[in-house]
Amino acid sequence: MQKNRILVVGIFVVDLSFYSSKLPISGETVIGRNYNIGPGGKGSNQCVAISRSGGEVSFIARIGNDDFGKMGIELYNKERISLEGLIISENDKTGSATIAIDDNGMNSIIVVPGASSGLTENMIDQKLNLFKNSSICLTGFEVPLEVTKHVLRIAKSNQLKTILNPAPYFDIDNETYKLVDYLTPNEHEASSLTGIKIKNHNDARVAGRKICELGVGTSIITLGEKGVLCTRGIDDYEGLYIPAFKLNNKVIDTVGAGDIFNGAFATAISNNICVEDALNFANKAASISVTKPGAALSSPYKDEINKY
Ligand code: ATP
Ligand code: RIB
Numbered sequence: 264m265q266k267n268r269i270l271v272v273g274i275f276v277v278d279l280s281f282y283s284s285k286l287p288i289s290g291e292t293v294i295g296r297n298y299n300i301g302p303g304g305k306g307s308n309q310c311v312a313i314s315r316s317g318g319e320v321s322f323i324a325r326i327g328n329d330d331f332g333k334m335g336i337e338l339y340n341k342e343r344i345s346l347e348g349l350i351i352s353e354n355d356k357t358g359s360a361t362i363a364i365d366d367n368g369m370n371s372i373i374v375v376p377g378a379s380s381g382l383t384e385n386m387i388d389q390k391l392n393l394f395k396n397s398s399i400c401l402t403g404f405e406v407p408l409e410v411t412k413h414v415l416r417i418a419k420s421n422q423l424k425t426i427l428n429p430a431p432y433f434d435i436d437n438e439t440y441k442l443v444d445y446l447t448p449n450e451h452e453a454s455s456l457t458g459i460k461i462k463n464h465n466d467a468r469v470a471g472r473k474i475c476e477l478g479v480g481t482s483i484i485t486l487g488e489k490g491v492l493c494t495r496g497i498d499d500y501e502g503l504y505i506p507a508f509k510l511n512n513k514v515i516d517t518v519g520a521g522d523i524f525n526g527a528f529a530t531a532i533s534n535n536i537c538v539e540d541a542l543n544f545a546n547k548a549a550s551i552s553v554t555k556p557g558a559a560l561s562s563p564y565k566d567e568i569n570k571y
Contacts, residue, residue, distance in 0.1 A: 267533040269313050270348075270397040270423070272323045272387070272414045273306010274379035274405045275335040276358035278558055280518065286363045286371055302338045303360050303558040304379070305403050305430060308519045310344045311559040312526025313401075316548055316568060318533050321393045323348035323414075325386070327378045331357035338559065348393050350386055352378045368514040368553060374405065374431075382406050384413040394421045401529050403428040408435060415442040424532065428525050429456065441478035445532075447525055448474075453484045467492035468502045475499070481538065485524055487517070491546055493538065505542050508550035508571065519558030524549035527568065547571055 283295040302311070306324055313320040322344055326332040328351050335357065339346055358377025364370045387410060394400065400418035402411055402425075411427075412435070418425050419442045426445045429435075432452040440446070450461040457473040459466055467484045471494025474482035482494040490507040527548035531541035548568045555561035 268319045268321065268397040269399045269401060269529045269533050270321050270323065270393050270418075271306050271310050271313070272400070272402040272406060272410070273309065274304040274358060274376050275302065275307040275324050275326050276304040276360050276374060276377065276379070277301070277331040277334055278303030278360045278362055278518070280362040280364060280516075280557070282364050284366050286365050286369065299556060301557045301560055302334060303362075303519070304358065304374075305405050305428065305522050307335065307338070308522035308559040308562070309401055309428075309526040309529070311338070311342050312523040312548065312562040313530050314342045314344055315562045315564045316527040316530040316544070317565040318526075318530030321345040321348050321397065323350075323387065323390050323393065325350040325352055325355075325378045325382045327352050327355050327357040329356055331359065332378075348390050350382070352381060355381050362518055364516055364518065368517045370516075370518050372518070376405055379406055382410050384410060387413055387417065391417070394418060394423060397423055399424045399426065399529055399533050401426040401428070401525060403430055404433050405431070408433055411435075412439050415439060418442075426525065426529055426532075428521065430521060432456070437477055443478075444480040445483055445528070446474055446479040446481070447483045447485065447521070447528070449485045449521055450487065453482075461486070464489060464492045464502075464504045468494065468500070471502050472497055472500065483528070483542070485521055485549075487520070488514070491524070491542055493542055495538065503539060503542065505546050508547045510550060510554055512554035514553045516556045516561060517553045519561060520549045520553050522558065523552040523562045526562065544568060
């Protein structure tokens, strides 16, 4: 068994990203400046971040037998991501996301998971060997929720450490949170989960303890340009606050910052690095990514992260 392998269960979609000076409001049309077509989907972005930051990764995802799906396969061949977990549907098409990005790098996204919506618990069971060959499992809420819960149950019963990125946010039962070693919501997801309005890292301290009270091992709330607040259990009143890593480069695209954070964090944990160092590594990786366009392809390589 390769002790430090990471298993991601999530989605691949093709991102259609449109850059304009402002995001359109409901009913409005704005003239854009540029557009990009590139790989996206939180799980897939996390895989690229893991591989580039030095981790070994397998990916369970369902895509279509179409041009968008081929983009995924080409990406995984290039990025050293195992194809063993991929399920290719002959009937369903690969998903896509439409993303609007303004001049400050802020975005709004509609994601259509496509073939990923057809991922089932039975399909996960067919990939049990990937759980047995891994020591960490990272998943989220873009696949059907029943699948997310099933993945966490299998991961735990096979002694894997679990990371759950609850994005986009959905209510789930408290029993599921007891299966989570590291929960990584952004500030909005943490607010939805706890009912606490999070405006700064002090609010995140309170929310972090509330998240741990649900049975989660460690709460890691990402705060965008404000950084990250980690709470290591219900007795951790202080928490560990790490400000965002500021680069001189302008922030141009924050799409996927959370995914890069999660991927780099998983890599660091898989190397048995302590939580504080893992958070610093992930924080640096994510902060570098916002200075580059794209989701998966904005992920930095290990050498670039370690340079700072
Ligand atoms: P997304 O949904 O776009 O993937 P997210 O909302 O899940 O992102 P954020 O909390 O916005 O995640 O950001 C994750 C991490 O990325 C932050 O904790 C920080 O390390 C880095 N980051 C995000 N925005 C900025 C920024 N403007 N400047 C520097 N670092 C940033
Ligand atoms: O987190 C960013 C990702 O969310 C995008 O790549 C988009 O595809 C959506 O899944």
